[in-house]
Structure formats: structure tokens, C-alpha cells
């Protein structure tokens with residue numbers, strides 16, 4: 489089928505009738521849910537991935553991805569014949585009308601964006617692409633990567649005329665981990681194509697498969713800029729609140745009380761302090777734009793500074809832990825410190841760039857005993873440590889309990905019971921403002937909270 493020559497109105501019917509073939513490259517946290525939503529909407533989907541283990545497990549209906557209902561949807565999609573996974577990426581590309589790219593785009597240790605997986609996909613694209621297909625880049629990338637790297641690469645290595653024989657769009661993924669299926673079906677998509685037809689066909693496809701509003705922007709670079717603007721906006725606002733939290737604590741002001749009161753003004757958007765910013769997106773995305781800015785001789789001071797402030801938060805938390813131990817008259821040496829919550833985000837089983845890792849690594853340099861517990865990682869090796877089976881197991885004889893993730897389970901804890909397991913006096917260091925300070929002290933613990941002055 490020459491997918492690009494379809495009328496927009498034909499796409500919804502063809503999708504329902506199983507006439508549209510989709511290849512999703514990279515069936516990880518974003519790619520697999522995306523592939524399954526297309527399969528459930530009627531598309532014939534091949535999930536292409538270089539990992540044999542991922543493909544083998546997924547074809548058996550097994551995935552490590554922790555999204556509600558994913559294994560049921562996967563099994564249903566496999567048995568309906570609408571979904572299969574494969575390691576043969578060029579063949580999957582060749583069979584498809586629409587090719588959706590969802591491979592990782594991390595930053596390296598020097599904070600430079602690493603597009604090597606994306607370039608590997610480009611090499612497969614030129615082997616498999618056929619006339620009339622549409623390439624959709626969902627991976628987060630800097631503005632200009634489609635126009636200056638992907639499109640020229642394909643044009644040079646194939647006979648395809650861009651815009652006529654081949655469509656390309658950026659449609660960055662905006663879903664929130666932990667509720668990806670809900671997000672895929674509700675959050676509007678941003679589509680920017682190399683020409684109007686690419687944008688129109690992609691918009692019709694997403695509207696039909698996901699039932700969402702599609703916002704068309706001028707070109708791929710603008711679509712990428714939208715995604716980066718959203719995440720940088722968040723990173724900068726969190727940095728501001730983190731900075732104020734540290735300052736306010738020193739001058740006797742409670743940051744949470746301040747934020748709650750400020751939120752009563754119509755144009756204040758609340759953000760909350762924390763032990764650092766983790767996950768696959770926020771700690772990496774600003775650097776894509778910083779690199780582009782450097783190339784054109786502009787220094788994005790605020791974007792850089794926000795990253796620095798948020799990156800320093802784990803060190804601030806380590807200081808807070810030391811102060812907290814001093815406050816109960818205990819030396820760091822020989823103390824037992826328990827980190828509660830290692831995921832970067834509540835309710836999400838993911839430790840990419842998790843602040844807890846930096847905190848644990850910093851504590852390991854001292855002569856302390858460290859234990860950790862996370863309800864999503866029980867009895868697993870994470871950050872080189874075996875996670876405990878329960879909060880009670882973890883905190884036996886502990887001197888400091890450091891809450892790094894606001895998991896719902898932690899909010900239900902009976903602190904009074906916990907205070908009987910620890911080596912009194914013991915302190916709770918609350919980096920997420922999970923608990924009320926009075927609740928903690930009434931339960932028999934000393935309390936230190938991020939952005940909360942010592943009373």
C-alpha cells in the first residue's frame with residue numbers, strides 16, 4: 489500500500505479493518521505500550537527490538553514493564569494476531585506502512601546526547617524502507633536531528649525522494665510512566681512533519697489509533713522543541729523550589745506551607761522540593777538543547793543552572809542526614825542509615841538517574857551501615873545492594889530512616905510501631921514531605937525534613 493497517498497478519511501477505516509501495518513522499533517517502556525495501543529486499534533504491528541531476550545519474552549506474553557494491565561493487553565494482542573515481536577528490524581521496517589522509532593536517546597557521562605541507537609535504526613531504515621511509508625520519530629531528540637541528520641542520511645543512502653516517496657515526522661512521546669496507557673489515550677500529540685502530507689497522515693493515524701487530539705506544528709524541529717520546553721519548564725521550576733527549600737529552612741520558613749499558600753494565587757503553579765530529579769527524561773533532556781545552543785554560540789544560563797541545582801540535591805540530602813544524626817547526638821561512623829524508596833518516582837519501578845543511587849553512593853564513602861527498602865524492589869540487587877523484604881526488616885537497629893520516594897505505601901506506615909524496631913534515639917529524614925513533623929515526633933522519632941526548619 490502507498491500509505492502516503494491515502495486520504496486522511498480512509499485511515500481510520502483501514503486501521504479498523506486491519507489493513508495498516510505498523511512497525512515499532514524499540515519495544516521498551518514507551519515502545520511496547522505504543523505498539524499495543526496500535527494493535528488494539530486494529531493495526532498489524534511488529535515490535536522490532538535488537539534485544540533477543542526482550543523479543544523472546546514479549547512473544548511469550550512476558551514483560552518487565554510495570555504498567556497496569558500490560559501483560560493482559562500483550563497476551564490479547566498476540567492471540568488476536570495483531571502483534572508480534574521480532575529481532576529482524578530491516579524486515580519489520582520493510583513490511584510496515586508506518587515505522588515508529590522509540591529507541592533510547594540518553595546522555596553520556598559528559599552529558600552529551602548519545603544518538604548511537606538512533607543512528608543504528610537509521611542504518612536499518614535504509615535497508616528496509618519502501619516507497620510510500622511514513623517514519624515517525626517518537627524518541628526525544630534535539631531540534632534539528634530529523635532535518636539535519638536523519639532525513640539527509642536516508643536521502644543519501646536510498647533512492648527515495650523525501651516528502652514524495654517517504655514521509656518523516658517527529659511525534660515526541662509525552663506519556664507519564666506509571667500511567668502510560670491512560671496518557672496515550674488522553675494526552676494530545678504534537679506532530680511536526682518534513683512536509684504537510686507527512687503531518688496530515690501522521691495526525692490521522694494517531695487520531696484514529698489513540699482517539700486523541702493532534703496538534704500540528706510547522707516542522708519536526710518545532711515538535712522536538714515542544715517536548716524539550718515541557719521538560720525544561722519542569723526542571724527549572726523544580727530547581728527554583730529546591731533552592732528556596734534549602735534557603736527557607738535556614739531562615740525558619742516552611743517550604744510546604746509557603747507553596748500551599750502561594751498556590752491560592754491564580755498564576756502560581758505548585759512544584760515541590762525533593763532529593764533530586766530522576767527518570768529517563770528530565771535529567772537528560774535539557775542537555776539536548778544545551779548542546780544545540782552551544783553550537784550556535786548561545787549560553788542557556790537558566791537551563792544549565794537548573795540542572796546544576798537539581799543535580800546537587802542528593803549532596804544536600806547527604807548533608808541533611810549528617811545534620812539529622814548530629815541532632816540526635818550520633819556520629820556518622822557506625823550509624824545504620826536506611827534508604828526508603830529507591831525509585832525515582834512514586835509508584836514507578838524505575839531507578840534511572842534515581843537520586844537514591846547518588847545518596848547511597850555518597851554514604852558508602854563513610855563508615856556507615858546502609859540498608860534499603862522499596863516496595864517495588866523487594867529482595868533484588870539494586871545499586872550493588874540487596875534490597876530488604878519489608879520496612880521492618882530494613883530498619884532493625886537503624887539510626888536514621890531516609891525517605892527518598894513518596895510511595896503510597898509509605899504514607900500508610902504506622903510510625904509508632906516502626907519506632908520500636910530502631911535503635912533509639914532515631915531520626916526520620918523526610919526528603920519528600922511525606923509526613924507531618926508532629927506525627928513523626930509523636931511517634932517517637934526525631935524529625936528532619938527538606939525545606940522544614942528545625943522547630
Ligand SMILES: NC(=O)c1ccc[n+]([C@@H]2O[C@H](COP(=O)([O-])OP(=O)(O)OC[C@H]3O[C@@H](n4cnc5c(N)ncnc54)[C@H](O)[C@@H]3O)[C@@H](O)[C@H]2O)c1
Nearest residue numbers: 514516517518537538539590591592593605608627628661
Ligand atoms: N520512559 C519514559 O518515561 C519516556 C517518556 C517520554 C519519552 N521517552 C523517550 O522515549 C525513548 C525510548 O525510551 P524508553 O524509556 O522506552 O527506552 P527503553 O530503554 O525502555 O526501551 C528501549 C528499547 O529499544 C531497544 N533498542 C535499542 N537500540 C535499538 C535498535 N537499534 N533497534 C531496535 N531496538 C533497539 C532496546 O533493546 C529497548 O528494548 C527515549 O528517547 C526516551 O527519552 C521516554
